[in-house]
Amino acid sequence: MVVAVSERAPREPKYYLVKRHLLDIIGSLPPGSLVPTERILTLELGTSRTTVRRALSELVGEGRLVRRQGSGTYVAEPKISWPLRMTSFTEQAAEAGYTVTTQLLDARRQRADEEAATRLDVKVGASVFVIERLRLVNGAAMAVELSQLPAARFPGLVAKLRREPSLYRVLAESYDSAPVEADETIETAAASPRKAELLDTDTGAPMLVLSRHSFDASGAPIEWVRSWYRGDRYTFVARLTAR
Numbered sequence: 001m002v003v004a005v006s007e008r009a010p011r012e013p014k015y016y017l018v019k020r021h022l023l024d025i026i027g028s029l030p031p032g033s034l035v036p037t038e039r040i041l042t043l044e045l046g047t048s049r050t051t052v053r054r055a056l057s058e059l060v061g062e063g064r065l066v067r068r069q070g071s072g073t074y075v076a077e078p079k080i081s082w083p084l085r086m087t088s089f090t091e092q093a094a095e096a097g098y099t100v101t102t103q104l105l106d107a108r109r110q111r112a113d114e115e116a117a118t119r120l121d122v123k124v125g126a127s128v129f130v131i132e133r134l135r136l137v138n139g140a141a142m143a144v145e146l147s148q149l150p151a152a153r154f155p156g157l158v159a160k161l162r163r164e165p166s167l168y169r170v171l172a173e174s175y176d177s178a179p180v181e182a183d184e185t186i187e188t189a190a191a192s193p194r195k196a197e198l199l200d201t202d203t204g205a206p207m208l209v210l211s212r213h214s215f216d217a218s219g220a221p222i223e224w225v226r227s228w229y230r231g232d233r234y235t236f237v238a239r240l241t242a243r
């Protein structure tokens, strides 16, 4: 069924006109160019500072502009394209020519709650490893990852991860358990104060949250992980193939 849509253009809020004007300016400038200050834009466009601020904030959140404290607002670098693949972060970043660093923020055992138990196919209350890591590429924080794995299946995992930063390498080499298949979802979220600090952005900034549920060759679930990426920095790319 085709539904007729009103011909009338929707009314544009004032800040949106300013945003479109700024997008025109940004389109003609190379990354790293300084954009006029809030005060100058307010005078030039004959509008309120609040209106200009809102337009600038949206463009910062979308990754078109970047604010540098005490310095000004600049045209942002293009976003990093990150293909969605079944490979490990370490391997994928290295293939793309990046230098990868991983900081182990937390590694502990805890009792599985209902969600973890269902995801990892263990009983509620069974022991699971909870591993939180900060992933950096070329020295810049890229993602915070919170992984849960069934502890009974991977004895000694945390000690091994302290020596070898790639989880997938540890799973394959020490436990003969490479993940071969996964369901992955992408949602948006606003950065919590802690995530914002770790990822060097503002509280409330848009995040892309990837949740991956990975399975081994026998179909058993081995990892349930959530990864927070800065929404202004990354574009995820999936190759879709017709059967």
Ligand code: GLP
Binding pocket: 087, 088, 089, 090, 091, 145, 147, 165, 166, 167, 168, 169, 210, 212, 223, 225, 227
């Ligand atoms: C990606 C996946 C995670 C997985 C990680 C393993 O980031 N989204 O689910 O835990 O790769 O990467 P590595 O082997 O570098 O630890």
